[in-house]
Amino acid sequence: MSALNDTPVDTLSFEAARDELVKVVSELEQGAPTLEQSLALWERGEALAARCEEWLLGAKRRLEAARAAADASDEDES
Template identity: 45%
Template sequence: MDQGPDTPIADMSFEDALRALETVVRRLESGDVPLDESIALYERGEELRKACQKRLDAAQARIEKIVQDADGKPTGTVPFDSAN
């Protein structure tokens, strides 16, 4: 479900926040937005970017890779981004 420009970012799903950020970027790149509106859009975009990054960081922290023994049985977990 798309959210309007006044929807609190905390109430948005990650996907909705990302779509809103893409919309902000497209509008800013168009060059057809008055200066005051551009500033407001930039501020909204920065808050959306921060929210998306925070959610991505939280998701990465939860992702773990299952370590298996020679028989294929799980023996534990390691961080997703570890070298092993």
């Protein structure tokens, strides 16, 4: 069984990308039957990890923006 999914990585939610990445890593640890399958899994895993990183960076930017807005609001009240 292969953890590879045909869904384009750039359309996955953070949770979907993370869950698929866990499956890919597990399958790589067990050893894919062929080198070609191992390479395909590794490439998919790299893309999934990058997608998760994009989501995390986006979340970080949103938190920073919310904190900056809250700080600006606090300064306006002073």
